Amino acid sequence: xxxxxxIQLGLLTAATLENLAYCFVGVTVGMIVxxxxxxxxxxxxxxxxxxxxxxxxxxxxxxxxxxxxxxxxGGSIASILLNLPGTASSAVACxxxxxxxxxxxxxxxxxxTTIASFFGSCLSIVVLILMAPPLAQLxxxxxSADYFSMMVLGLVAAGSISQGKPLMGLASVILGLAIGLxxxxxxxxxxxxxxGTPELFxxxxxxxxxxxxxxxxxxxxxxxxxxxxAKVHDVSFRSLMPTRNELSRSWWPxxxxxxxxxxVxxxxxTGGGSMASxxxxxVEKRVSRTPEEFGKGSIAGVSAPEAANNSAAxxxxxxxxxxxIPGDAIMALMLGALLIHGIQPGPRVVTESPELFWGLVVSxxxxxxxxxxxxxxxxxxxxRILQIPYKVLFPSIILLIAVGVYSVNRSTFDVMLVAGLxxxxxxxxxxGFEAAPLLLGYILGPLLEENMRRALLVSRGDFMxxxxxxxxxxxxxxxxxxxxxxxxxxxxxxxxxxxxxxxxG
Amino acid sequence: xxxxxxxxxxxxxxxxxxxxxxxxYPDRTVTIIVPYAAGGIADIAARTLGEALSEKWDQEVxxxxxxxxxGFVAATAVxxxxxxxxxxxxxxxxxxxxxxxLFEDVPYDPAEDFRPITMISDTPLVLVANSETxxxxxxxxVEYAKTNPGELSFGSAGIGSLNHIVPEWINAEMGxxxxxxxxxxxxxxxxxxxxxxxxxxxxxxxxxxxFVDSGELKILGLAREERVESHPDIPTLIESGIPNxxxxxxxxxxxxxxxxDEIVEKIAAxxxxxxxxxxxxETFGERGAIVVPMESDELGAMLDNLREQFSxxxxxxxxxxx
Numbered sequence: 159x160x161x162x163x164x165i166q167l168g169l170l171t172a173a174t175l176e177n178l179a180y181c182f183v184g185v186t187v188g189m190i191v192x193x194x195x196x197x198x199x200x201x202x203x204x205x206x207x208x209x210x211x212x213x214x215x216x217x218x219x220x221x222x223x224x225x226x227x228x229x230x231x232g233g234s235i236a237s238i239l240l241n242l243p244g245t246a247s248s249a250v251a252c253x254x255x256x257x258x259x260x261x262x263x264x265x266x267x268x269x270x271t272t273i274a275s276f277f278g279s280c281l282s283i284v285v286l287i288l289m290a291p292p293l294a295q296l297x298x299x300x301x302s303a304d305y306f307s308m309m310v311l312g313l314v315a316a317g318s319i320s321q322g323k324p325l326m327g328l329a330s331v332i333l334g335l336a337i338g339l340x341x342x343x344x345x346x347x348x349x350x351x352x353x354g355t356p357e358l359f360x361x362x363x364x365x366x367x368x369x370x371x372x373x374x375x376x377x378x379x380x381x382x383x384x385x386x387x388a389k390v391h392d393v394s395f396r397s398l399m400p401t402r403n404e405l406s407r408s409w410w411p412x413x414x415x416x417x418x419x420x421x422v423x424x425x426x427x428t429g430g431g432s433m434a435s436x437x438x439x440x441v442e443k444r445v446s447r448t449p450e451e452f453g454k455g456s457i458a459g460v461s462a463p464e465a466a467n468n469s470a471a472x473x474x475x476x477x478x479x480x481x482x483i484p485g486d487a488i489m490a491l492m493l494g495a496l497l498i499h500g501i502q503p504g505p506r507v508v509t510e511s512p513e514l515f516w517g518l519v520v521s522x523x524x525x526x527x528x529x530x531x532x533x534x535x536x537x538x539x540x541x542r543i544l545q546i547p548y549k550v551l552f553p554s555i556i557l558l559i560a561v562g563v564y565s566v567n568r569s570t571f572d573v574m575l576v577a578g579l580x581x582x583x584x585x586x587x588x589x590g591f592e593a594a595p596l597l598l599g600y601i602l603g604p605l606l607e608e609n610m611r612r613a614l615l616v617s618r619g620d621f622m623x624x625x626x627x628x629x630x631x632x633x634x635x636x637x638x639x640x641x642x643x644x645x646x647x648x649x650x651x652x653x654x655x656x657x658x659x660x661x662x663g
Numbered sequence: 664x665x666x667x668x669x670x671x672x673x674x675x676x677x678x679x680x681x682x683x684x685x686x687x688y689p690d691r692t693v694t695i696i697v698p699y700a701a702g703g704i705a706d707i708a709a710r711t712l713g714e715a716l717s718e719k720w721d722q723e724v725x726x727x728x729x730x731x732x733x734g735f736v737a738a739t740a741v742x743x744x745x746x747x748x749x750x751x752x753x754x755x756x757x758x759x760x761x762x763x764x765l766f767e768d769v770p771y772d773p774a775e776d777f778r779p780i781t782m783i784s785d786t787p788l789v790l791v792a793n794s795e796t797x798x799x800x801x802x803x804x805v806e807y808a809k810t811n812p813g814e815l816s817f818g819s820a821g822i823g824s825l826n827h828i829v830p831e832w833i834n835a836e837m838g839x840x841x842x843x844x845x846x847x848x849x850x851x852x853x854x855x856x857x858x859x860x861x862x863x864x865x866x867x868x869x870x871x872x873x874f875v876d877s878g879e880l881k882i883l884g885l886a887r888e889e890r891v892e893s894h895p896d897i898p899t900l901i902e903s904g905i906p907n908x909x910x911x912x913x914x915x916x917x918x919x920x921x922x923x924d925e926i927v928e929k930i931a932a933x934x935x936x937x938x939x940x941x942x943x944x945e946t947f948g949e950r951g952a953i954v955v956p957m958e959s960d961e962l963g964a965m966l967d968n969l970r971e972q973f974s975x976x977x978x979x980x981x982x983x984x985x
Contacts, residue, residue: 204700207702208726211710297854297858298854298857299858301855302855302860342733342822344821344822344846344847345822345845346822347765347821347823347845347983356731356732356733356735356736357732357736359731359735360730360731360732426851426854481854481873481874481877482870482872483850483853487700490700490702490850491700491702493702494700494701494702494703494707495702497702497707497950497951498707498710500949500950502873502951503873504874504876504877506873567730568729569731612844612845612846615816615842615844616816616860616861618842
């Protein structure tokens with residue numbers, strides 16, 4: 159068996175003492191930077207990359223990759239406990255994780271996240287082992303028109319992320335789209351809304367938006383509630399465990415989430431984990447029999463996106479290693495690390511450096527076990543964070559956010575931007591705008607626009623390109639079907655809608 | 664007489680002080696600012712050279728990636744840094760030649776604010792095409808584009824990138840009409856050409872390797888004065904009848920303009936000693952680049968030349984940002 163021989167080779171490489179140590183260090187560092195709000199894995203990886211020049215290529219990749227997927231585990235912890243996304247992709251975990259924590263189920267939410275993360279990663283690794291090369295070809299089948307149509311489907315599916323009034327949800331998405339416009343327009347090179355500030359040439363950073371709208375706004379909103387410090391009194395192991403019911407309601411969401419994660423992860427340029435977790439959340443809310451629970455602490459709203467962003471983190475390595483196409487800035491760093499070691503990424507990596515490729519893949523498995531073992535006992539420690547009095551906790555959070563945001567680009571401008579956006583964001587959220595749809599608009603908007611205009615450049619202005627390309631046509635068909643279904647079901651059950659909007663309003 | 668002696672003494676003292684200054688340099692950490700993210704061409708050049716200098720000087724040499732703002736952020740930081748030789752700059756065509764012709768308002772002047780020290784490396788650019796296109800050489804490409812004006816598209820790493828300007832340059836030299844499709848960076852552009860969304864492109868030789876191996880891309884020619892040692896079978900575009908078109912994605916070392924001569928000379932001498940070594944040739948070769956040691960004067964002359972050339976190309980092709 160080819161696969162078995164490969165796994166054996168991978169095990170032999172990954173299980174050396176040296177590589178095990180690098181893997182452990184990597185995932186631990188990753189988890190820590192993931193937990194700390196704002197201090198992204200990008201900053202951590204770029205800081206540590208130079209240190210890996212003098213260790214063997216495999217070890218250095220094992221370490222850097224460990225930071226990357228380790229951060230996906232840690233990212234959701236602050237989201238759930240404090241409504242503070244540790245990484246941009248875990249902003250979705252705020253939506254239902256934080257309400258769960260407020261209901262006193264923080265431990266269960268964290269446990270489910272850990273399980274979902276592990277599950278999503280492992281599924282993705284299995285896919286990676288069995289079919290990396292053919293999956294990688296998928297990236298080459300996608301043209302700009304197809305990406306555009308996929309984003310349209312994403313946007314339609316995500317319409318359901320809004321929890322309040324639909325009109326305010328729409329307004330939030332559009333506001334997000336507008337913020338996404340800031341920066342150099344890729345298609346013409348013109349500057350939009352940069353006001354001559356070089357810090358804005360590359361747009362407003364996603365970290366800035368996530369920190370401002372989730373983290374700081376939450377802190378400001380909580381200022382009035384100084385009295386009710388600790389929400390969790392019971393940190394016994396039993397209370398941390400999800401109930402049988404919670405567990406059984408998580409399996410399908412995890413499976414669907416992982417599938418979405420793999421699909422989004424292998425496509426370069428789709429925004430990586432953030433996109434995957436948003437899509438997974440939207441799908442869960444659509445298929446759920448109890449959609450009204452979403453946003454109020456639904457377990458499916460935690461497990462699906464968590465599984466999705468972890469499986470996307472693993473499958474993002476497929477195009478990076480096998481085609482040499484980096485999906486995002488972090489994957490570009492990984493490619494740089496390979497190049498520094500004189501390894502040309504591409505189809506030859508698998509055949510010419512099999513010990514690197516399979517060693518790395520097996521190290522993913524080992525790393526995920528480390529994370530599982532590391533996380534479960536730590537949950538009790540994390541939950542205790544909630545017992546810290548607000549007067550100590552809030553200033554520390556603000557300090558951490560400031561440090562974290564600064565660390566990304568070492569730009570004081572970004573820190574001021576967080577302050578400004580948070581202030582405006584607080585007022586807007588007070589009058590009914592929502593952070594999640596805004597963030598989604600911000601992520602999808604630029605991708606939609608860029609791909610649409612590029613597709614039209616390629617077709618010399620012919621809109622039929624979106625229907626002539628089969629992949630694109632299929633996505634558009636699904637988007638249309640979904641829209642029709644929404645309209646149809648809202649016509650058929652007007653009563654249900656009224657009650658649910660009354661509840662949330 | 665007394666006066667002359669005093670002047671002579673002064674001159675002696677200053678030169679001695681200068682000498683002492685240069686001998687002492689560096690007595691603390693040296694920072695090399697790079698306008699791009701870690702792992703890119705300029706970054707790899709800076710790190711490789713930085714490591715060698717660090718060993719030679721027995722001082723730390725740090726690479727500081729100040730990304731963003733089309734290189735404005737990094738360039739202004741260097742231009743405003745203390746001219747003491749402890750802040751250096753590894754930069755490329757985009758920041759040191761192209762930007763002023765591309766943007767209306769550039770907060771630094773590459774010709775005035777920086778002092779060239781040495782060229783470090785050069786990553787050759789190649790004209791590539793999707794393997795299903797009906798041409799196999801640069802000459803056939805020109806022929807095809809001439810008979811089918813407006814049909815072909817070329818992908819680039821963005822407006823004003825070298826990958827955008829060089830194909831426009833080919834168009835200008837040969838009177839071709841091809842459409843520009845910009846992507847977010849070189850890797851997505853290479854992917855797009857491999858997937859057939861764009862037919863051709865001018866990309867870094869080091870970045871097209873995987874797609875050439877897998878048979879999705881073919882190399883038509885090299886945008887360089889002469890062939891490269893590592894790929895002697897790739898003909899240059901000039902050989903194929905496209906005159907003048909030669910530009911590489913080089914990385915060079917600069918200092919703020921006011922850094923004293925002695926220090927610049929010391930850095931240049933020490934850098935050249937490493938860059939001329941067999942070790943440097945191998946290290947850069949492994950990392951997909953060619954090491955190009957070049958004296959400061961020669962680099963300065965080359966930059967003047969490039970500025971003249973590119974100002975015309977960019978204006979003629981009407982390439983503009985903002």
